[in-house]
Structures are given as C-alpha cells and as structure tokens.
Amino acid sequence: MSDALLTVDNLSKRFRGLKAVSNVTFTVPEGRILALIGPNGAGKTTSFNLIAGVFPPDEGTVTLKGQRLTGLKPNRVCAAGIGRTFQIVKPFGHLTVEENVVVGALARERSVETARRQARALLERLELADQAQRPARSLTLPDRKRLEVARALATRPTLLLLDEVLAGLRPTEVDRMVEVLRDLNRREGLTILMIEHVMRAVMALSDRVVVLDHGEKIADGSPADIVADPRVIESYLGAEEA
Amino acid sequence: MTILGLRNTWGVTGRGAALLALSGLALLLAPLVADRYLVSVLTTVLWFAYVGQAWNVMMGFSGLLSLGHALYVGLGAYASAALFIHFGIGPWAGALLAMLVAVAAGCGIGFLGFRFGVKGVHFALLTIAFAEVARVGFDHLQWLGGSGGFFLPVEAGVSDPLNLRGSPTLFYYVILALVLAALAISRLLLHSRLGYQWLAVREDAEAAEAVGVDLFHARMTAVAASSALTALGGVFQAFYFNNLFPEQVFSMGRSIEIILPAIVGGIGTLIGPILGAFILTPLGEGLTFLLEVSGLELPGLKQLFYGVALVVIVVFRPDGVWPWLASRLGLVRASGEGDER
Missing domain, CATH: 1.10.8 (Helicase, Ruva Protein; domain 3)
Structure with missing residues (x-):
C-alpha cells in the first residue's frame, strides 16, 4: 500500500437521509488506471465529488500522497494535484x-x-x-x-478523475480516446481514476476495477476477476446484458 | 445566458482598427467644431460609456449582476465632494479616497453575497438594497447636505484643472481620457490571468473551481475593480454638475441607466458599452428634440418612445449591437479565423 497515490478511506455521504456513498474504501496506486463501475445511482459520481471537494463527506477521509484533502474546496483539491472532468460536460x-x-x-x-x-x-x-x-x-x-x-x-494533475468521458461516443471515437489515455498513462505515468460504463474500454485500460452498488463497494480486483464475480454480474454486468 | 453575447473583445481587422482610430480622432477634435450643447451631450454620452464600461467588468467579465451601481457613483461623488468642501482636498487626490470608499462598500456587499452563497438575481437584489439604503441614509446626512443637496462652489471663468474647475471643454477631455483609460484597463484585465479566471467563473463557476479558480477571490476582485472604476465616474459627476442630491445620485433609475449602454452595445465586449452610450443618449436627446419641434406635450411620451426603442434593440440584437455590427461590417475577425486577443 506504500505506493498508493490516492487513498479513499471509509467514505460516507448521505443526502436527506439517503445513503449515497456508504463506507467506501479503496486506493489508487501511483501510475495505474483504476475504473469505478456500477449501475446508475450506485454512488460513483458522488464519490468523485467527494474526492474533488464539491461537498465534504459525512465520514471518512481522502488522502493524496499523504496529504489530507478532506474538506478542501475544489480549487484547493486541484492545486493539490487532482484534475477532473464532468459527466455532463461543462x-x-x-x-x-x-x-x-x-x-x-x-x-x-x-x-x-x-x-x-x-x-x-x-x-x-x-x-x-x-x-x-x-x-x-x-x-x-x-x-x-x-x-x-x-x-x-x-x-x-498527478491524478486525473474521468467521469464517463467515453459515454455517448461512437466505437471509433472510444478507441481514439482509449489510445490517448493509455498513452498518457504509459508515457507520462499519469494515474487515472475513471468512472466508466463502456466495459470494453474498462477491460482494455484498467489495472484494477472497483464496483459500487447502492453506495457500497461490492467488489475490488483485476478486470478479469471482476467480470467473473457473481455479485457483480448480478447487480451490474448481467443486468446490462439482459 | 444568451444576453452575454460573444466575448469577441478585440481581434479587430484593419478596417475595424481604422474605424476605431477615426472615431477616436473625431472625439478628440469634436470640441473644436461642436457648439456648447453638442459638447454637453457628448460629455453625457462619454460619462455613460465610462460607467457602463466599469459595470461591464462585473457583469460582462465575471457574470455578477449588479443593479445598484449608482451606489458606487454616489459614494465616489459624495466622498470627493466632501473632501473638497470640508477638508480642501482636491478631486485628483480625493479620487483615490473616493475609490477606496467605493471599494470598501463593494467588498462589503461582495463578502455578504459570496460568503453566504447569494447568487444571480438574489445577488442583484442585494446590490439594489444597498443602493437604496445609501439613498435614504444620505437623505438624512446633514453633514453632506441631506435631501436638500450638496453643492460645490461655482465660479465663472475659472480655469483650474488641478481642482477640476473649468470650462465644459475641460470636462469633455477629462471624461474622454477616462473612457480611453477604462477601455485600456478593461482590455488589460481581460487578457490577464485574473481576466481569464473571471471569464471562466462567468461561464461556469463549478468548472472554473475545478480547474483551480478561487471563486471568492475572483468575484471579490471583480467587484473591487468595478466599484473603483465606477467611483471615478462619481467624482467626475460631482465636479461637473456641482450639485448632488441623494434622490438622483443613488436612484434605482440611475442604476438602470448605468447598465443600459453595456446591454445595448454588448455585455462582455470592450467596445459595446461605448457604442451603447452613443446609441442611447442621442436617442433620448433626439426624442426630446422631436417632441419639442412637433409641439407634442404629453408627459411621459419620451420615456415611452425610449422604452419601445430599447425593447426593439434588445429583442432584435439580444447579444448587443456591437457584436452584430462588428461582424456585419467586417470590423473583427470572425471566430474561427483566430482571435488574437
């Protein structure tokens, strides 16, 4: 764990009593690409917003290279080294x-x-x-x-947060973007945390996958393990193919 | 916000540069050929161009809607007049203090608004509220004349530019210099790091914050710059008209008059407020003249025509006249050809 660039520890966020993110813990190792997947409403974007400082978590901490980011405003999080994109482009x-x-x-x-x-x-x-x-x-x-x-x-940034940058793109455009991201990661060692629904890209790019469902982490492992995980298939992958 | 229009600010073509230079030259030489009346009209035009430019820094550059800019005009006017009357401090030195007073007020309003998340229309209401409070407050401030007015001594035939006393031509050149200075300052600001951050905040505050812009800092600096510039317009007003009445200086109507040039000319553009002032003031003067010669004496008719004209302009050119005019006449490079800011 010593090579963890980003550490998300026990993160929780409620909106009017509804648990959007519940005790989520994961790390993003330096120089790797980690994908955050899960069905709609699983708490992926909320997790992103908690990391990026859009709103503070109710519980838990976010650390980047040992520096605590919890409670910092987005501009300070950016200064600390996290760049982000928005799911709905801005x-x-x-x-x-x-x-x-x-x-x-x-x-x-x-x-x-x-x-x-x-x-x-x-x-x-x-x-x-x-x-x-x-x-x-x-x-x-x-x-x-x-x-x-x-x-x-x-x-x-030392860590790039990508919120569904591939959604809505045609397959050829997905491939081009995947190339760009792979290149950034391999040539410049940029660490990437991406929310993604396009499984083809997730499989091609990510070193590790974290799966959220109903605000909770239900799986965390290599892409190959994740697609074979019964819980993941039940809650997300299976449902998508059905 | 479609009202913001294109941000195409400078990027003028050779033809545009020639036309702007020619206009500048014409303004420089105008007092040599114009009569007293025309000089006074032009002075009014330039005054509105100036305060419109100052307001534009807040709304046009940073997306902060102020509907109470009369506050900064009034504070600048009263501060400089008070320093002159009560302490014998001339307007040029007094202007600095007048600007400080206005900046303090602006930052106070900004602090309240930005710290407590008062946004958009509600922020605009806050600016109105403060202007209204000032209007009522100054009505009761006997040290500054109260509702009876605050007057500066008028001596005919005196020419003392150091104390801003002199002929209408002197005032004309002073306000022309202020307009050119405000134009230069606005352009400088817009091309600075801060200016880029203002524009980003105007376009999308959340995205701006995500790329490291400190929203509070960006908005406060915009308010400070705008209120300081506006206060200078107030100093000019005090020494040009030599009388100040809270009911006029701080009135809601004045606040609206200040924002019209930029809206008509093109919010967020550099030339827009100037062009807007050159459209609006002559329009008002022209209507007065027409009503006089036609012998129609219906109170409020001028305001009605003026309002209709304004509606026509805003409906048909919602982005302002300047962006449209500039692209129609080929005065600016079309976007896509490279906008060398």
Missing part, C-alpha cells in the same frame, strides 16, 4: 477552445503566454488543434469530451 461556452485550456493551465502558471503554449500543445495531443479558435459551445459532443480532458490535463 465547457466555458463563450470562450474559444484554446481559452478553455488556457484557464486550466493558469492553475499552475502565472504567465498567460506560457499557459497558452501549454494549451496549444495539449490541444495538439487531443487532436483539437484545428478547432482551437472556435467557441467551445460550437463543438460536437465527442470534441467537448476531449476538451474536458484537455482542460483537466492543463492543470498538470
């Missing part, structure tokens, strides 16, 4: 694609010019360079998803 609509990413880069840069250079490099990498000067609101959904990733990466 581009800065009236700004250009490039400006969107510049804002991200300014999280660690004082100079706008330097931030712009970094933004351009990232747009190149996410294949958005030819759209750089268009208003972000004019992008198609797949491009908006990539913009989310580019903007989060611009904050130079």
Whole structure:
C-alpha cells in the first residue's frame, strides 16, 4: 500500500437521509488506471465529488500522497494535484477552445503566454488543434469530451478523475480516446481514476476495477476477476446484458 | 445566458482598427467644431460609456449582476465632494479616497453575497438594497447636505484643472481620457490571468473551481475593480454638475441607466458599452428634440418612445449591437479565423 497515490478511506455521504456513498474504501496506486463501475445511482459520481471537494463527506477521509484533502474546496483539491472532468460536460461556452485550456493551465502558471503554449500543445495531443479558435459551445459532443480532458490535463494533475468521458461516443471515437489515455498513462505515468460504463474500454485500460452498488463497494480486483464475480454480474454486468 | 453575447473583445481587422482610430480622432477634435450643447451631450454620452464600461467588468467579465451601481457613483461623488468642501482636498487626490470608499462598500456587499452563497438575481437584489439604503441614509446626512443637496462652489471663468474647475471643454477631455483609460484597463484585465479566471467563473463557476479558480477571490476582485472604476465616474459627476442630491445620485433609475449602454452595445465586449452610450443618449436627446419641434406635450411620451426603442434593440440584437455590427461590417475577425486577443 506504500505506493498508493490516492487513498479513499471509509467514505460516507448521505443526502436527506439517503445513503449515497456508504463506507467506501479503496486506493489508487501511483501510475495505474483504476475504473469505478456500477449501475446508475450506485454512488460513483458522488464519490468523485467527494474526492474533488464539491461537498465534504459525512465520514471518512481522502488522502493524496499523504496529504489530507478532506474538506478542501475544489480549487484547493486541484492545486493539490487532482484534475477532473464532468459527466455532463461543462465547457466555458463563450470562450474559444484554446481559452478553455488556457484557464486550466493558469492553475499552475502565472504567465498567460506560457499557459497558452501549454494549451496549444495539449490541444495538439487531443487532436483539437484545428478547432482551437472556435467557441467551445460550437463543438460536437465527442470534441467537448476531449476538451474536458484537455482542460483537466492543463492543470498538470498527478491524478486525473474521468467521469464517463467515453459515454455517448461512437466505437471509433472510444478507441481514439482509449489510445490517448493509455498513452498518457504509459508515457507520462499519469494515474487515472475513471468512472466508466463502456466495459470494453474498462477491460482494455484498467489495472484494477472497483464496483459500487447502492453506495457500497461490492467488489475490488483485476478486470478479469471482476467480470467473473457473481455479485457483480448480478447487480451490474448481467443486468446490462439482459 | 444568451444576453452575454460573444466575448469577441478585440481581434479587430484593419478596417475595424481604422474605424476605431477615426472615431477616436473625431472625439478628440469634436470640441473644436461642436457648439456648447453638442459638447454637453457628448460629455453625457462619454460619462455613460465610462460607467457602463466599469459595470461591464462585473457583469460582462465575471457574470455578477449588479443593479445598484449608482451606489458606487454616489459614494465616489459624495466622498470627493466632501473632501473638497470640508477638508480642501482636491478631486485628483480625493479620487483615490473616493475609490477606496467605493471599494470598501463593494467588498462589503461582495463578502455578504459570496460568503453566504447569494447568487444571480438574489445577488442583484442585494446590490439594489444597498443602493437604496445609501439613498435614504444620505437623505438624512446633514453633514453632506441631506435631501436638500450638496453643492460645490461655482465660479465663472475659472480655469483650474488641478481642482477640476473649468470650462465644459475641460470636462469633455477629462471624461474622454477616462473612457480611453477604462477601455485600456478593461482590455488589460481581460487578457490577464485574473481576466481569464473571471471569464471562466462567468461561464461556469463549478468548472472554473475545478480547474483551480478561487471563486471568492475572483468575484471579490471583480467587484473591487468595478466599484473603483465606477467611483471615478462619481467624482467626475460631482465636479461637473456641482450639485448632488441623494434622490438622483443613488436612484434605482440611475442604476438602470448605468447598465443600459453595456446591454445595448454588448455585455462582455470592450467596445459595446461605448457604442451603447452613443446609441442611447442621442436617442433620448433626439426624442426630446422631436417632441419639442412637433409641439407634442404629453408627459411621459419620451420615456415611452425610449422604452419601445430599447425593447426593439434588445429583442432584435439580444447579444448587443456591437457584436452584430462588428461582424456585419467586417470590423473583427470572425471566430474561427483566430482571435488574437
């Protein structure tokens, strides 16, 4: 456990009495890709929001490389090294694609010019360079998803939280995104925690999978173990194929 | 928010630059050819362009709707006038203190609003409330003239620019300089790190926070910048008109007049508030003139026409006139061709 980058310990969150997340514990090892899966309403996005500081947990702690993040606001969590995307994309609509990413880069840069250079490099990498000067609101959904990733990466995170960046993409687009993510992970050692429904991508990318159901962790293991787990099949995988 | 319109702020083409330069030159030379009346109208136009620009920093850049900007005008006006009358401190030095007073008020309102999560329309209500409290409060402040008004001494024929005393032409050039300065400052801010963060907060606060923007800091700095700039407009007003009445200075109507140029010209754009002022004030003056020559003497008719004209503009150009005009006349590079900010 000494190589854990992110440690989520006994995390719980209730909304008006409803337990959205209940005693969830897992770790994300440095340099790995961990997938968080489960049926709708399982508490995946709530867990993300607890990690990212959108709201504080009722119980439990979140630690990044030994630094306690619990209770920090999102901007402090970002400064600590966590970048995130939103399930429902949130581009800065009236700004250009490039400006969107510049804002991200300014999280660690004082100079706008330097931030712009970094933004351009990232747009190149996410294949958005030819759209750089268009208003972000004019992008198609797949491009908006990539913009989310580019903007989060611009904050130079040590851990990237991806909330369903593959949902709504066509198979070829999924493959392209998977390539980009794999590349970021392998070449730069970026640690990724992803919520994902596209099982093909989960199997292809993740080193480990954590399964949530009704706010509780029901399984935690290698992708091969997870797809063979009877509880997972019953609550999630089986239901999906039926 | 469609009302925000395109953020296309500068990115002017050669033609646009030429037109802007030409307009600037025309304004610079205007007092040489214009009569007294026209100079006074232009001064009013430029004053609204200036305060509209100042308001735009909050709403246009940061998405914070203030409907009580008369507060900062009034505080700037009364502070500088009080320093002049009671302590003999000239307006240029007094302006600094006037700005500080307005910033303190703005930050007080901002603190209440942002700490306690007062957002959107409710924040706007908060700004109205403070302006109204000031209006009533200053009515009873005898040290500053109360409801009877606060007056600055008027001496004919004196030319003392250091104390902002002099001819209408002097005031014209002062307000023209303020407009150009506000334009330059706004552009500088918009292209700074802070400016990018403001825009991000305006577009989506949650996403902005996720990329490291401190929402409280971003919003407070926007309020501070806007209230400081607006206060300077108040200083000008005090020394130009030489009389201050709480009922006028802090009125809700004044607050609305301040925001109209930016709405008509294009919220969030740099040229919009200036263009808006050049549309609105002449429209009002023109209506007055037309009603006079036509002999119609129906009270409120001018306001009615003015209101209708405003509705027409806002309905047909909800993003403001400037973004539309600029792209129609090819004054700015279309988005997609690269907006060199």
